[in-house]
Amino acid sequence: MTAIFAQTALLPDGWGSDVRLVLDGDRIASVTPDSQPGNEDCKVAALVPGLPNLHSHAFQRGMSALAESRGPSADSFWTWRDMMYRFALGVSPEGMQAIAEMAYVEMLEAGFTRVGEFHYLHHDRDGRAYADPAEMSRRILAAATETGINLTHLPVFYAHSDFGGTAPNEGQRRFIHDLDTFARLTETLHGAITRPLDRLGIAPHSLRAATGPELDALLRAHPEGPVHIHISEQQREVADSLRHSGQRPVEWLLAHQPVDARWCLIHATHLTDAERKGIATSGAVVGLCPVTEANLGDGLFPAVDYLAEGGRIGIGTDSNVEITASGELRLLEYGQRLFHRQRNLLAGGEGSTGGALLRASLAGGAQALGAPAPQIAPGAPADLVALHDPVGLPTAADRLIDRWVFGRDIAVADVWASGAHLVQAGRHRNRDRIAAAFARAVAALL
Structure with a gap:
């Protein structure tokens, strides 16, 4: 002892x-x-x-600060995404594990003791499946074991490039599954996860990447465990959703899926009042990644009103451009100060802002990752x-x-x-x- x-x-x-x-x-x-x-x-x-880190793309640690030069056109999330695709196409299984181990070492040194790995780099560089469908996921599991961090593994279902089932593009070829191949992956992972405190969930990447019927099928096939999804991160995403369905992304999700406490909505940056209140009422967690959201120019989540309505939050390091627990909490508060031009907005009444943020992220992060409190x-x-x-x-x-x-x-x-x-x-x-x-x-x- x-x-x-x-x-x-x-x-x-x-x-x-x-x-x-x-x-x-x-x-x-x-x-x-x-x-x-x-x-x-x-x-x-x-x-x-120890803090939960509810949202990580470990491989992106390898491209930290490599997208900070401006090209000939306006730079945005979408130009960053093109570079990320190019980087992802070169990552070998051995490279995946080495990069993930570095990210997880830095997370532990920052005070994170569990990571939610939102993992979509599944296939070989030409897009063909490995002989072992869980080859790249096993590298994540190995990195977590080697470094000692607790893991909630969130294999990503990614089938399309845009709303309405649009065919994927070449840059996404390593990510793509259909329902059958994804089922084989998760079945394999159930046997591969052996550490007693590790967990397995699923992550439909976004409403761009998974259609409504595919979401229905995924939830039927996986009735337990965390469900994570990127949503409403960018204003263009909201506009595209309106054109496709007549509804905003969160509006559509709340109306068509059983969003509850097992769900984690990553970013949820651009919300109407009704969407914000709907998430708070559902019991879902919003996964906030303030450093990445600032780096990518996403915008600011309406945290003041959402927390006042009883909403639940956790923090993540997302693109791992910087791995810092205290920095994520600090930037979450500072973003609200810049927007509202007031101070100590997320203290939850009188008292410590840091203490309130720490407690909220501990509870919300654990819930989102299916982990003990x-x-x-x-x-x-x-x-x-x-x-x-x-x-x-x-x-x-x-x-x-x-x-x-x-x-x-x-x-x-x-x-x-x-x-x-x-x-x-x-x-x-x-x-x-x-x-x-x-x-x-x-x-x-x-």
């Missing part, structure tokens, strides 16, 4: 002092506040539950993040989280995932080897 002694820890009923935890395998065996440390205890300043309590998974304060200010309770999210003097020091002490003094135990393999993989691609 492993013991951790924290000067302060975020417990289910609030902050506790002098908290001693005993870990038994991948679970927390006991939590004792107002305790004394043992001689062999790992001693930390502050302890919080992240909490420091007996029986909970031993997914823990220790924060270090080199300045040593006498900061109590949520003020510490405010300093982590909005300041520069609090850092992630140690991380445990499923009870394994993976990050120490801010570095993953396998960082050097994984970073070297990543560098070789990206050099070969470029």
Whole structure:
């Protein structure tokens, strides 16, 4: 067994002092506040539950910052997407694993202990299926196992290039499934996922990529587990949906599918009041990725009104242009400040903005990923993040989280995932080897 002694820890009923935890395998065996440390205890300043990262495209870590030069025409999400397609066409299975391992190391070092991998790079470079339909997914599973991060794997159903079942284009050839081949993939993955805390869901890529009848069939075939979908990320997407069906994307989805607590709507940036209220009422989670949404010029989600209506959110790193838990939370709040020209808008009333954002993202992220609630309590998974304060200010309770999210003097020091002490003094135990393999993989691609 492993013991951790924290000067302060975020417990289910609030902050506790002098908290001693005993870990038994991948679970927390006991939590004792107002305790004394043992001689062999790992001693930390502050302890919080590990964060869920509900939306990642791991392979895109390999092209981070490679799309930051302007071409001869106006740059947009759609020009970025063309470059992403070109990059994706070159990624080998070995390269996929090396890039994913680097992304997952950085996630753990940032305080994420679970990742939702929205995985659509399925086939060989010419678009033909591998002999093993789960070849690329197995690389994701291997990367998660090698780095120690908990995984909710979300294989993507991607069949079309636009609304109405439009044929896919050449740049999408590695992504494409029909219902039968996707069923074979998910059947294979049910046997491939063996770690007890890993989960499997499905991800119809978007309403562009999956028709209504295909969505119906997918839900019939997969009646349990998380369902993730990109939706209403771009204004052009909304306009195209209106032309096709006469309804906006979220409007159509709420009217035609049983959206409930197992759903996660990724981005949902451009909403009417009725759509926003409809999502909040449904119990679904909105997956927000503020760094990527800013990088791609998506727009701002109406978070103030949505949270006031009881809506649920989680955060993700999406394109992995930058992997930061505190940065995602900070930019979520700052975007609202810029739009509304006020401060501390997402605090949920009086109190700490950082604390409110952390709690919302813990609960919403776990729900979206089909995972146990992240909490420091007996029986909970031993997914823990220790924060270090080199300045040593006498900061109590949520003020510490405010300093982590909005300041520069609090850092992630140690991380445990499923009870394994993976990050120490801010570095993953396998960082050097994984970073070297990543560098070789990206050099070969470029």
